[in-house]
Amino acid sequence: MLSWNVGSAVVTSIVESETPTSPRFLYEGLTKQVVLDRAVESTWLRPHFVDDDGFLLQKIQCLVIEVDGLVIAVDTCVGNDKPRENEHWNHLDGPFLAELAEAGYPAESVTHVVCTHLHVDHVGWNTRMVDGAWVPTFPNARYLFVDAEYRHWEDEQSLFPTDDVFGDSVAPIAAAGLADHIEPDHRLSPSVGLASTPGHTPGHVSVVIESDGQRAIITGDMTHHPLQLADPSVSSKFDTDPDQARATREAVFPDWADGQTLVIGTHFGTPTAGFLLPDGDGYRLDWDAAADLRR
Numbered sequence: 416m417l418s419w420n421v422g423s424a425v426v427t428s429i430v431e432s433e434t435p436t437s438p439r440f441l442y443e444g445l446t447k448q449v450v451l452d453r454a455v456e457s458t459w460l461r462p463h464f465v466d467d468d469g470f471l472l473q474k475i476q477c478l479v480i481e482v483d484g485l486v487i488a489v490d491t492c493v494g495n496d497k498p499r500e501n502e503h504w505n506h507l508d509g510p511f512l513a514e515l516a517e518a519g520y521p522a523e524s525v526t527h528v529v530c531t532h533l534h535v536d537h538v539g540w541n542t543r544m545v546d547g548a549w550v551p552t553f554p555n556a557r558y559l560f561v562d563a564e565y566r567h568w569e570d571e572q573s574l575f576p577t578d579d580v581f582g583d584s585v586a587p588i589a590a591a592g593l594a595d596h597i598e599p600d601h602r603l604s605p606s607v608g609l610a611s612t613p614g615h616t617p618g619h620v621s622v623v624i625e626s627d628g629q630r631a632i633i634t635g636d637m638t639h640h641p642l643q644l645a646d647p648s649v650s651s652k653f654d655t656d657p658d659q660a661r662a663t664r665e666a667v668f669p670d671w672a673d674g675q676t677l678v679i680g681t682h683f684g685t686p687t688a689g690f691l692l693p694d695g696d697g698y699r700l701d702w703d704a705a706a707d708l709r710r
């Protein structure tokens with residue numbers, strides 16, 4: 416289990432699934448050969464993030480932040496029992512909640528849930544099925560939804576049209592009175608705040624942790640895969656506004672790339688996090704330099 420110290424904060428990764436992904440699932444026109452060519456230029460991408468066949472090595476994970484007396488679950492994966500068009504996500508029956516508890520965070524201990532955005536792989540464990548109904552998984556938590564993001568998906572169909580993501584994973588939270596509508600620059604505590612990183616979706620946010628002089632960022636999907644660090648101009652085909660997504664990366668990376676900010680990629684394969692550094696026309700992730708932060 417991956418875990419990092421960020422000052423007095425502890426960030427722990429609870430992985431729901433880890434699979435090689437075809438680059439064309441995420442990126443229009445990006446073949447495996449193009450990915451392999453990119454990895455010749457940016458050698459750091461292999462073997463951790465790109466395999467020998469040009470597949471992208473990715474995971475779906477929840478990142479739990481413990482600091483300032485709070486337990487904050489950032490992004491809640493796909494979830495169990497959800498009917499989903501994607502066969503890899505349909506009616507899952509995984510041990511996510513048991514693993515969360517094993518890590519020291521039983522569902523009752525979570526004080527806040529933050530969804531960087533409301534896509535299917537970021538809201539699933541918001542709810543679970545009990546006696547035929549979707550109920551909040553984290554009964555003692557406030558669930559924070561960026562208002563613009565909530566309003567967008569309230570009216571918009573899901574990425575995969577037959578999935579009722581909003582209906583089974585967001586609406587029940589509001590019905591239970593556990594939803595808080597927030598602005599994208601919301602602050603949760605002295606050490607944890609959000610940063611607006613729109614483009615992947617209209618109200619997309621990243622999470623910023625600052626404690627005792629150390630800083631970390633949880634990206635969300637404004638960068639799906641480290642190859643977008645190497646080439647920030649590459650936008651995902653799931654971006655609602657690819658140009659805005661590109662502009663967001665180009666705006667924030669120079670700030671993040673100070674060589675001492677731990678950038679934690681929400682879908683990045685292991686080692687998942689490292690210091691961001693300028694590299695040619697883009698950036699690279701240096702996880703060895705950040706090894707002291709690993710727990």
Ligand SMILES: [Zn+2]
Binds near residue numbers: 537682
């Ligand atoms: Zn995602």
